[in-house]
Amino acid sequence: MIDNSNTWPINRSELVGRYRMPDRNRNMLLIGGAVMFVGNIALFLLIGGMLKTTGADSTIPLWFLSVVSVPVVILAISLAIWWQIKSRWEAEAPRIWEADGCICPWCKVDVRSEPCEAHGVEFSHRDLLVAHYASPMLDNQAAALKRLAEAVPKPPPRTRLSAGFLGWFKRQAETIRDHDADPATKKRATINVFLTWYALLASIVTIVILVVPDGMQYIFASGFSGWLLLVMPLFFIFNPISIGPAKCKACGQQCHEKGQEICSECGADLRKPGAVTRKEWNTRKVVKAIPALLVIYVLPFMMGFIVKQLPVPARQAIWGTIGPPSGYFFNLDLNTMTPVQIEEEANLLLHLARPEGPGIAYGFDRGLIEQALGLGLLPESYREDAARATVTATIELEETGGDRQIVVVPRIDESLLGNDGPRLAFGGVSIDGGPWSPGASWALVHQDLDEFWRTQSTVLAPLPEDQLEFRVPVDLDPGPHEIRARCWIVVDGPFWNRLELTFDADGNPQFPAQATDYDLPISATVEVP
Ligand SMILES: [Zn+2]
Numbered sequence: 001m002i003d004n005s006n007t008w009p010i011n012r013s014e015l016v017g018r019y020r021m022p023d024r025n026r027n028m029l030l031i032g033g034a035v036m037f038v039g040n041i042a043l044f045l046l047i048g049g050m051l052k053t054t055g056a057d058s059t060i061p062l063w064f065l066s067v068v069s070v071p072v073v074i075l076a077i078s079l080a081i082w083w084q085i086k087s088r089w090e091a092e093a094p095r096i097w098e099a100d101g102c103i104c105p106w107c108k109v110d111v112r113s114e115p116c117e118a119h120g121v122e123f124s125h126r127d128l129l130v131a132h133y134a135s136p137m138l139d140n141q142a143a144a145l146k147r148l149a150e151a152v153p154k155p156p157p158r159t160r161l162s163a164g165f166l167g168w169f170k171r172q173a174e175t176i177r178d179h180d181a182d183p184a185t186k187k188r189a190t191i192n193v194f195l196t197w198y199a200l201l202a203s204i205v206t207i208v209i210l211v212v213p214d215g216m217q218y219i220f221a222s223g224f225s226g227w228l229l230l231v232m233p234l235f236f237i238f239n240p241i242s243i244g245p246a247k248c249k250a251c252g253q254q255c256h257e258k259g260q261e262i263c264s265e266c267g268a269d270l271r272k273p274g275a276v277t278r279k280e281w282n283t284r285k286v287v288k289a290i291p292a293l294l295v296i297y298v299l300p301f302m303m304g305f306i307v308k309q310l311p312v313p314a315r316q317a318i319w320g321t322i323g324p325p326s327g328y329f330f331n332l333d334l335n336t337m338t339p340v341q342i343e344e345e346a347n348l349l350l351h352l353a354r355p356e357g358p359g360i361a362y363g364f365d366r367g368l369i370e371q372a373l374g375l376g377l378l379p380e381s382y383r384e385d386a387a388r389a390t391v392t393a394t395i396e397l398e399e400t401g402g403d404r405q406i407v408v409v410p411r412i413d414e415s416l417l418g419n420d421g422p423r424l425a426f427g428g429v430s431i432d433g434g435p436w437s438p439g440a441s442w443a444l445v446h447q448d449l450d451e452f453w454r455t456q457s458t459v460l461a462p463l464p465e466d467q468l469e470f471r472v473p474v475d476l477d478p479g480p481h482e483i484r485a486r487c488w489i490v491v492d493g494p495f496w497n498r499l500e501l502t503f504d505a506d507g508n509p510q511f512p513a514q515a516t517d518y519d520l521p522i523s524a525t526v527e528v529p
């Protein structure tokens with residue numbers, strides 16, 4: 001074996017052992033992966049069993065299977081990739097050591113006698129090459145790559161790129177972790193990382209919000225990964241691993257001399273790949289990081305307080321996407337608000353309650369519009385908006401045993417108008433512009449469709465199952481048909497008083513005198529096979 005220890009800042013065993021994981025880490029990964037794998041199978045069996053007993057649908061949804069399997073698959077793939085890289089490196093590294101680093105990092109050509117053709121790497125680059133090969137162990141990879149890429153005549157474009165901006169970012173991080181860098185330099189690097197990272201994030205977020213429709217929703221949907229991106233710079237700063245002098249990996253005893261072969265403390269063979277390490281855990285840094293981690297953890301819970309400080313459009317944009325905290329509307333004091341402010345909040349409420357909106361989680365937050373209308377603080381048109389926000393219907397074509405039915409399926413959310421909740425009345429369907437079928441003598445309110453009210457309440461006698469939708473038997477020829485249904489939203493009085501509907505000779509409904517009604521025409525094209 002050639003003794004190159006005078007040119008190299010690290011030992012041969014460190015170079016060759018670059019991809020060796022400490023046994024403890026590897027065992028943790030393997031055990032963790034195995035537990036995860038077995039746990040997943042157990043989870044699937046458990047859920048499968050539960051589904052079977054309910055009898056509803058005995059298959060686990062595919063998306064659930066894939067989402068739960070992803071971590072195991074990722075772990076297995078990364079272990080395989082790591083294993084391959086490690087084996088390749090351990091075949092290559094002894095050659096690099098013996099050639100005194102004079103191997104082109106890109107085409108693997110020995111450049112001691114003549115430069116490599118593709119990149120122009122030659123013997124005069126020896127020190128830079130050695131520094132490059134030793135850099136992963138000394139935690140100055142990006143800095144060493146940059147120096148090499150600048151000295152070599154024709155580095156690959158990819159390398160030039162990664163020595164550029166991305167490399168700049170990594171170099172800042174390396175400076176932050178560097179034991180020997182002076183505090184002023186470290187501080188500058190820290191500020192650089194923070195400013196660049198958040199400037200980048202802010203521009204991405206701005207672009208997404210401006211360009212993508214409903215972009216805000218995607219940003220909030222990024223959830224945990226978005227949150228990680230947000231706090232990423234903290235990981236650079238509180239990176240608990242730093243690089244110190246070489247030491248025995250087995251017992252931690254520092255190596256007294258370069259190229260030491262046997263650990264003087266535990267007798268370990270330091271020539272074995274990975275027997276020497278320079279990584280050390282900085283417990284003081286870990287302790288320092290605890291408050292920051294606590295803040296990171298607590299921040300989402302302080303969301304309400306933080307968003308409250310924002311200007312109205314930003315605040316409404318956020319609440320309009322993820323839904324406001326409990327009591328948001330309930331706690332508004334209408335007497336201290338201007339008409340414009342009341343309308344803004346009412347609009348937010350309608351935006352949340354819209355059919356595809358995030359909804360309003362708490363019943364006591366639903367009363368804003370009703371209350372403001374009662375006090376004369378909102379235009380009367382909000383009554384209609386509130387009624388329409390919670391009542392819609394869709395048309396479906398159903399076939400059972402050769403009999404076809406048009407089904408008008410109502411969606412009636414919890415009322416925004418208190419107990420005078422809007423009702424849905426049905427006046428028949430018309431097929432391809434033909435005559436209207438008879439209407440229904442009953443109207444539906446939210447409580448009719450709600451499981452709790454149907455089973456637990458004595459206030460309103462539940463309607464039979466088949467009256468919870470409006471069904472019209474039809475006889476349709478094959479082909480497309482245009483179906484229209486005429487419905488009305490009726491606001492007349494407390495929901496517990498049933499509204500009996502009568503229709504005149506022309507099929508027009510006779511609403512009570514005190515009732516307000518809004519047309520709700522719906523239509524759909526159905527295809528009969
Ligand atoms: Zn080359």
Ligand SMILES: [Zn+2]
Nearest residue numbers: 248251263266
């Ligand atoms: Zn030792």
